Amino acid sequence: MSIDLQTVKKIASLSRISVSEAEAQAMVPELNNILGWVEQLGEVDVTGVEPMTAVIPNHQRLRDDVVTDGDVRDKVLANAPQAEHGFFAVPKVIE
């Protein structure tokens, strides 16, 4: 599989990272180089192997569905680039 300029722009868009034309062009060989190298994994016979999801056997812990934390609105908002009336503020999304 080889990545072209259009694909790089598409990945950048999916990643929510704006890239200039020159940046996208520079990334084409870089990403191809790395992805070409990881493609060697295709040669490993994985018949009957389950994908690993946890390295150490561990049980999912459950707890009662009750509020254990909270009431820290000001702390949550303390680092927001913009907060108004106790909410995070973002550019208008609906005209």
Add this chain to the structure above:
Amino acid sequence: MTELTDLTVAEIRDGFRAGDFSAREVASAFNANVAAAKALNAFIVETPEKALEAADAADKAKAAGEAPGALAGVPIGMKDLFCTQGVQTTAASHMLEGFMPTYESTVSGKLWAAGAGMLGKLNLDQFAMGSSNETSYFGNVISPWRRGGGDNAALAPGGSSGGSSSAISARLCPAATGTDTGGSIRQPAAFTGISGIKPTYGRCSRWGIVAFASSLDQAGPMARTVRDNAILLEVMSGFDPKDSTSLDLPVPQWEANLSSDLRGKTVGIPKEYRPDGLNAEISALWDRGIEWLKDAGANVIEVSLPHTKYALPTYYIIAPAEASSNLARYDGVRYGQRDLPDGAGLQDMYAATRAAGFGPEVKRRIMIGTYVLSAGFYDAYYTQAQKVRALIARDFEQAFEQCDLLLTPTAPSASFALGEKQADPLAMYLNDVFTVPASLAGLPAMAVPGGLDAAGLPIGLQIIGKALDEQTVLNASLAIEERAGFAARPDKWW
């Protein structure tokens, strides 16, 4: 008299308890070294007042006859990946510049509760992505080591915990925290002639640590001796209900049970770790390590880990995939930087914020991760990598049916000059070839210095143990430490 800043954690702890010196004297001495070492760029934020505050509390408690905490009187450095309440935490990124956590990470909180003081927040590779400390937004960390013969080239302290390794090796702190995703504790330890241990995945809580790749990230200590690592690891470990991957198990008394007597233990030497073209000095050190462990009473056998060559490509699919997901949270809304071009909508704000806030290596990894997780490629890349990861873990399980621990080199070479490998991301990734497999399998692994190469730079050995068997890892590392007699230190130029 020995300088206070030359003492180990154990010596500081014991000397403070014995009344040989006050905690304030220790903190002041380290504060002075930190202030005089700007040339290393090891710290992003210095907190001398925090170190003095903890020291005064320790001195006061001692005067009142209270029992001292495990680290009372010991100042340490904190990798700037750990959230520290009220102290800027950036992960060495522009994205989080100015971020002031309103909470404390579990691991750092445990260290302060044990009496440790904070000298400052240590520089690292941006979002822990790098092997040389050249990706920090706050500039490169410089290793205190230099090649002999008047070569003044600035060398890499390793990465990502390069601020930690540089600071410990230069006596700016007796110990520091690190985090290890694919070798980020062990490789910088090897480059700077110190030791560090990545414990079993789940030993240390990840809560409050800026996430890189969640199934791999694990905190651990870095220090100049194996004993000091055992002391810190005991404090840092333990169950945390706030981290769903935290192991609900008691923390062993690693320091009290330290022993370099390896009689009855079998050491495996993985043959796949000696590829053609392995650096001759690294290879020779490995052979010396084998003799040292035999001398400590261990039986040595050759073992095979057949999927070793696939560990790095597996890692460079899984880690970026998890990173692309974890770093989605940096969107300019809740914290960190916001870049809002004139007239921009929400999507434009996300894209502009992330373009301005992330460095090139972080963008590269997010984009690789996004690609391997995208529709049409998920199974070919990500699922395949998860399956190969299972085979790599199985290799270790099978090897550990024959032996108790593994001995390997830590890094394929000694430290290199800054700038030397930056042009080729792939060449940089190869630095983690010996450390990544244990990370993928979640196993405890430790780097310990073994000697100097012909240029006078430290080279190290790695001990890998069975899951939850940090004790054997520490014991074997102690056996090497005793026999290697590594006492070299960098000549002060900074």
